[in-house]
Amino acid sequence: MGVLKGDARLACVDLSNFAERKHEITKQLMEAATTVGFFYVTGHGMSQEKIDRCFATTEKILAMEEKPPMQKQSFAYILGWSQEKIAAGALREALLIGYDLPRMEGLWPSEKQCPGFKEEMLDFMFACHEVVQMIMECFARGLGLKEDFFKDEMRPHHEDNMTSMNLNMYPSTEGHTFPPGAQRIWSHTDYEALTLLFQKPGQTGLEVCSGLTTDRKKAQEAQWVAFDPVLGAITINIGDSLQYWSDGALKSTYHRVRCPTAEDYAGDRYSIAYFANGRARTILQGPKKKYPPIKFEQIVAQKSKYLTEEEMTSDDKYVEWQKKTAMGPEFDPVETANNDLQDEMPHLVKPPSSKEEFYNRSTAAA
Numbered sequence: 119m120g121v122l123k124g125d126a127r128l129a130c131v132d133l134s135n136f137a138e139r140k141h142e143i144t145k146q147l148m149e150a151a152t153t154v155g156f157f158y159v160t161g162h163g164m165s166q167e168k169i170d171r172c173f174a175t176t177e178k179i180l181a182m183e184e185k186p187p188m189q190k191q192s193f194a195y196i197l198g199w200s201q202e203k204i205a206a207g208a209l210r211e212a213l214l215i216g217y218d219l220p221r222m223e224g225l226w227p228s229e230k231q232c233p234g235f236k237e238e239m240l241d242f243m244f245a246c247h248e249v250v251q252m253i254m255e256c257f258a259r260g261l262g263l264k265e266d267f268f269k270d271e272m273r274p275h276h277e278d279n280m281t282s283m284n285l286n287m288y289p290s291t292e293g294h295t296f297p298p299g300a301q302r303i304w305s306h307t308d309y310e311a312l313t314l315l316f317q318k319p320g321q322t323g324l325e326v327c328s329g330l331t332t333d334r335k336k337a338q339e340a341q342w343v344a345f346d347p348v349l350g351a352i353t354i355n356i357g358d359s360l361q362y363w364s365d366g367a368l369k370s371t372y373h374r375v376r377c378p379t380a381e382d383y384a385g386d387r388y389s390i391a392y393f394a395n396g397r398a399r400t401i402l403q404g405p406k407k408k409y410p411p412i413k414f415e416q417i418v419a420q421k422s423k424y425l426t427e428e429e430m431t432s433d434d435k436y437v438e439w440q441k442k443t444a445m446g447p448e449f450d451p452v453e454t455a456n457n458d459l460q461d462e463m464p465h466l467v468k469p470p471s472s473k474e475e476f477y478n479r480s481t482a483a484a
Contacts, residue, residue: 134161148260155371158351246392271396280395288387302375308357310393317347321387327372365404
């Protein structure tokens with residue numbers, strides 16, 4: 119199913135003939151998700167042509183001189199265009215988009231800026247959702263739950279669905295000298311339930327904590343394993359929400375993106391990260407109730423405690439902050455137990471019942 123690299127097994131699970139092989143696939147996915155928390159999938163049904171087209175559009179939108187609108191708060195998320203840079207150079211530029219038209223109001227690039235962008239991105243996201251459904255169905259089976267346990271809460275048609283997709287560009291490091299140990303993204307785990315990461319072959323940099331730990335302090339001192347792109351495969355990882363939702367059975371693993379070494383590809387690096395999630399209203403508590411109930415926005419709030427307000431007066435200080443910072447999935451049980459889970463979400467309109475209705479509503483309101 120995979121190859122051993124360091125002390126982490128890089129599993130590759132084939133999803134083809136899903137209905138006939140569901141038991142076998144479930145076993146393989148559960149093994150990967152309960153140990154490393156990172157794995158590849160093939161046979162997922164998304165054509166390489168569709169993936170390549172989305173990368174081409176990503177490159178186009180992030181190369182525009184007139185950038186899409188800046189960030190906008192939406193429930194727990196901040197959507198829109200963003201950039202991270204230090205004096206030595208830019209680390210990353212990204213556009214974070216969502217399904218829901220209300221969340222994305224004012225953030226879509228215009229048709230003049232990038233014709234067909236919105237329709238293409240939504241189509242790609244719906245294709246990702248089909249892959250997510252297969253994987254989550256297997257996780258439900260593997261956890262001894264009904265196959266549709268996660269299905270309704272993760273439907274993209276809910277107006278308060280928190281799924282998003284990040285279009286990332288890590289600018290070339292050629293001609294730039296970064297401080298030793300600098301990372302393009304520091305050690306962290308993802309907030310969401312499940313991440314589908316699309317990488318371009320040859321554009322390396324993703325590393326996964328090889329100690330199979332979700333402990334923050336251990337992650338800071340761990341060895342790291344390269345999770346390089348594999349043509350035709352999607353890189354999958356468990357996020358904090360699903361670790362919590364599964365009573366800790368499925369592991370949200372630390373990962374980072376390193377700055378290129380002298381031996382690495384140093385040109386522009388692109389990736390597309392689809393962050394599958396539940397609703398803003400979803401109460402994330404496993405059937406065994408190992409942890410107190412929590413909502414997604416409260417996971418985000420607890421993780422923000424890892425961030426520092428100390429002034430970054432130099433690149434060296436920023437790199438030192440990166441080295442000592444690991445944003446992970448462990449939550450304060452006392453604080454979580456005291457969470458106010460009252461429904462404070464604004465009134466939401468009735469969700470579309472199908473992808474076609476979703477498209478029609480988006481087009482009519484645009």
